Amino acid sequence: MADRSSIDQQKWWKQIKDHPYIRFILFLTAGLITFALLFTNTAPENLDVETGEVSPEDIRSPVTVEDREETERRQQEAAGSVEPVYSLKSRYADNQLERLNDVFQSVRLVQLEIREQEGELAAVGDEGAENSEEAELWTRAEQMDELRSRFSPEIGEQLEEDTFETLLDASSEELQNMQETVGSAVYDVMSEEIGLNEVTEARDSAESRVRAASVRRTMEDAMADLARHSITPNYMIDEEATMEAREAAAEEVDPVLIREGELIVEEGQVITSEIYNQLNLAGLTEENSALVPFSGLALIITLLMVMLSQYLSQANTSLKSNNTHLLLFVLIYTVTLVIMKLTSLLQVYDVEGIVYIVPAAAGTLLAGMLLQKRAALFLSFLLSVAAGVIFNQQTTAVMDYSYMLYVFFSGVASVFFLNKSNRLSYMLKTGTLIAAVNLCVVAALLLLKGLPLPLAETGFYAGFAVAGGYASIILAVGLLPFFEAGFGVLSASKLIELSNPNKPLLRKILLEAPGTYHHSVVVANLAEGACEAIGANGLLARVGAYYHDIGKTKKPQYFIENQLKMANPHDRTPPKKSAEIIIAHPYDGAEMLKKERMPREIIDIAEQHHGTTLLKYFYFKAKEAGEEPQEQEYRYPGPKASSKESAVVGVADSVEAAVRSMQAPTQQKIEQLVKKIINDRLEDGQFDECDLTLKELHIVYTSICETLKGTFHSRIDYPEDDKLPKAEGK
Template sequence: MAKRFSIDHQGWWRNLKKHRYIRIFLFALLGVLTYGLLVTNVIPETLEVEQGSISEQDIRSPLTIENKQETERLQQEAYEAVDPVYSTKTRYAQNQIERIQDIFSSVEQVQLQAAGSEDELQEQTINENELDSGTEDIPLEEQLDILKEMLPGETVDNLSDTALLSLLNASPEDLQIAQETTASAVYDVMTDEVKMDEVDEARDRAERKVDISAVDPQLLRAMAEIARFGITANYMLDEEATEDARHTAAEVVEPVMIREGELLVEEGQVITAEIYQKLSLVGLTEEVPMVYPYIGLGIIIVLLISMLAFYLNDAKTTLQSNNTHLLMYGAIYALTLVILKVISLMHGTDVHGLTFIAPVAMGTMLITTLLQSRVALFSSIIFAIIASIMFNQEAAGVVNFTHGIYIFFSGVAGVFFLGKSQRIIRMLQTGFFVAVINILVVTSILMLKNAQYSWMEISSNLGFAALAGFLSVVLALGLLPFFETGFGILSTTKLIELSNPNHPLLRKILLKAPGTYHHSVIVANLAEAACESVGANGLLARVGAYYHDIGKTRRPHFFIENQMKIDNPHDKISPQLSKTIIISHPYDGSEMLKQYKLPKEIIDIAEQHHGTTLLKYFYHKAAKESEDKIKEEEFRYPGPKAQTKVAAIVGLADCVEAAVRSMPNPTKEKIEGLVKKIMLDRLEDGQFDECDITFKELKMAATTMCETLQGTFHSRIEYPVDELKEKEADS
């Protein structure tokens, strides 16, 4: 018996893969591996530098960051450079006029009190002599005191007693003239800008404006004094406008940025306090905490693995429930990252573009071939993000977008061109296609950099990019058999290999049971066409049909298709023994397939193609020969029933082919009726209860089988017999 190398045949894995936390463990293991491979790429680079020392090398910024201290300094300079904002206070003129009017109003009130009352004053004959005699009721000194009490303190402090007495002695007409003249003069002067250093000049102008000859000289001096008092500065500092202007000037200042790759210190340059502050700001001094890059990388890895886990658990692939396939995906993922890491360490060589030789398409091609193309596409994104950090030695910062873009396109190219066809020639063509895409991507990258490259450098970059495509396909083809064997994967390539007639088991069927071989070929044609009509794996159905009756090779003559010119051995034995021989062939075949390490999918088809169907012929024969009641369960296959669409369709095709082959003079109508009856019998018998095939798909599969059978069992032309030759032959 051949040794089993598939991991599914190992006891430790069979027990471990059913553990409830195994998927969490596998994803955690991928996260730890990714972190371990990337941690060396984020270790902060620190320099042993001090203020006042001489730099031993050119130092460039590893990142882009704002120099907030320098920005604040420039903003403060801009703030302080703004001149104060002044504005004319138009309300000041009205305020001063109101103050002047208040003075004259107060004087009139004092005069009325001095005269006795306002009514008595109106009854008197208005003439100058009577007024003078009326105001003498209260002495001028007392009138002056009353007036000072009525006026604001500031007014009293700025006007002399002589001026106030002149107002008290003036007649109402003169007071009216004085008020209007003074107010007009003050208003005329205050409507213009009066700056702080121009107040005296403005007061002189107001004094000249009240210089009229229509009033008493003493009153005129009082008017001049009041006019000068009424003039004040109205062109003042606008604190709110000044503050707004200064804030606007500070906001206009552009942030001072330290750009990634910017030269901070030249070799031999003295490290000043300003330069040291910049070095600390970009994290190149020992004063900066070292833990943040590790935490940041951990967060990135957690996000990547979480997204990967969510996608793989949600996508409708075998990775959703098959932990063996998940382990295989993890192995491909880990192998791809390890290869990328090894190549990333070659950046220190003098060979230009050597890191472009990274064969990331190997990983995506293996995932496409062994699992699914959509999973490979998603993996391309993950590989690109990881590579952008892994290949950051050539970048000034922590991320190298150049290699990230290159890895992404290289990985995706392997998926798109390989597609659903995984033949060897197709994979070789894919390597060429990946090489072309790599060359195009590298060419675009060199153009985007707009640097002056020599032809030798360009050729080196493009050459390694092209070599990456061919290296990817060589590695993929070399590793494919190991993954297929180690994880029991049934790829298209493996199926094509198993369909080779020279396979030992197929040759065994052909030599020991030729009738079964012919039967299996027809069943393969029926099953493949039916599976493709419902979107199932037609190639798997064909190969599974080739091997589904391999168990018949142990006792080939007990099966009718192999009984050529011999008596039927079942006529000489009991129905119970015949039942035992017939029922054993799926399980004999399963054991033989396991011995030859065939994939589990093929073994399942062999075990499940009869399900739990009833051996009707031997059941009825036993019932006739026995006086006791025979139970159906004794003449049923023990199962299991079909678990997949492919197994269900192969079982249906097996039954249909045997029935149609035994039909005399098959016609289109007879075939369709028989196929429909067989399908309904199996459906009512519950043979499709444990698989996900629908009634609609069963009808489509049955229709396709009818079309295939009509081509196989078509009517033939009856050729005329040559009578002369017939006579000669008889003679």
């Protein structure tokens, strides 16, 4: 048998495995290896093309990206296509009425000033014509100029001269009539929408309204002139509403996307500036830096390694503190990555579904068999992410999520269906179950794509998926012995192999010390049940119990279970000599196991199952013989149990020997005896170097009592033959 723990015996590993930074170095190494294997799959494919050249092949976009220039152009078109928004300015009608009122108010003021001037002239009297002419301040022209100056420029500069004269000559009643008539007409007309192209028509309408009044001709013309020039457009562009409408139209334009897998240019098509811009946006030209995707890959890998380190530091697995197991985990992960990378090279053969043959589940199988299922589950997650990148040749994207799902489900199935036996039938069953899951995943992926596949292609997909399941189990079982031999990991399959009664050492016990063999089998039953109850490795405890007394085969007759119909040799041997013979058997057994290069855990159980307990029988026998024995001479030299399994095997060993020597054992007597043995060992400090808790000791006590209850159950006392009642007539 190869030495399974050779790496722990290597000087270089002993020197560094407990280094404070070794775990960081292992995680860093795993990350760097992952990056090295995946970076070629993330490197952008830069095309050596220029504007005006002919495309040598069909070029599709590897990513989904927005063409912002085209999006902005379409948004501008959408905004420009929106007609201006007009609104009725109702305030304009009030404004024009106010202006008309100002006009007539100005006329009244000018008329008032003229009358005042006339009154001043009348007061002067008949002082002479010369003085009279000097007192007349305004001429007719000056009166009209004064009136015009008091009008707003929009009206004063547009009214006819006759209109001014008519206004100046009108009486108060006429001015009031004119004001009401023109105001009413203007207000009525401007209550309706008047666009820029409808002003003339509106002015005509206002003029026709005022001309309907019964007034003299000059007043009619003046009112018409005022009405026409008081009408202005009131249905105008609403700048704010127009802007809002155009912004809304621009927002409704969907972004122009170059979608993943979209054909940008066909083979033989001339590459225009627009096409070149799309290639550049998709990252396919030499203008794009390769650092961007590599940075993304590095970030993803960093996150994965950080998550892995956090998970392993919190999960209840051996990887939490055992750096040798962590190195094994990293190696399994690396080997599986390399296998996936090599499998991805099969895509060059252009065979449908060929990469589904990838034995990715081999890694999780190895992790489950050599380490713990929890570690294997997390490994399946890591491998699935890596698989999405490694098997991306058939897609334009960086990750192919179909292969990611395939590898993930395949790995999880291998953990759930893992059988720790290495028997061929169990291996085939596990491989068949993984193959079935692979087949279901591939079928689901094909159905999701909704693509019609010919029967032949479907057969290829199914065949490769099934082959991948069997390849995984074959590869895992083939690599298992190398990892077991190299990393000191005692797997369940190895334990099952060691439990085979045909193993040389077990046959040696059976043939040379049959009583010890039977004793070991009972101890194995007790220890396995107790270890399973406290969450320890029950299988390890069973196999360790099989070998724990192998040292008795050197002098089997000195052990009571082998003294069938023979005198006890201890009756003729001094107590000290007897004690030496008995005390030697754990260490003789350990040496025998080491020579056979047995696993370290089995050796430890054989060497530690008595700890440093006192050999009370011979110690007190020596005292009875009048000697003054030293207690240390009658104690096992140790070491004490360093694991739960060693401690439980030691308890089971003592319990089995004690119960076997009882006369008419009852359940109550057995329970008291088991409790006494455990308490004695606890008080003697035999559990000081293992992590058994008081609660777990109570569980061990309960489990052992339950097992012994079934072994030493009550039996019916059958009467002797001569005391049986005879049949009638005999």
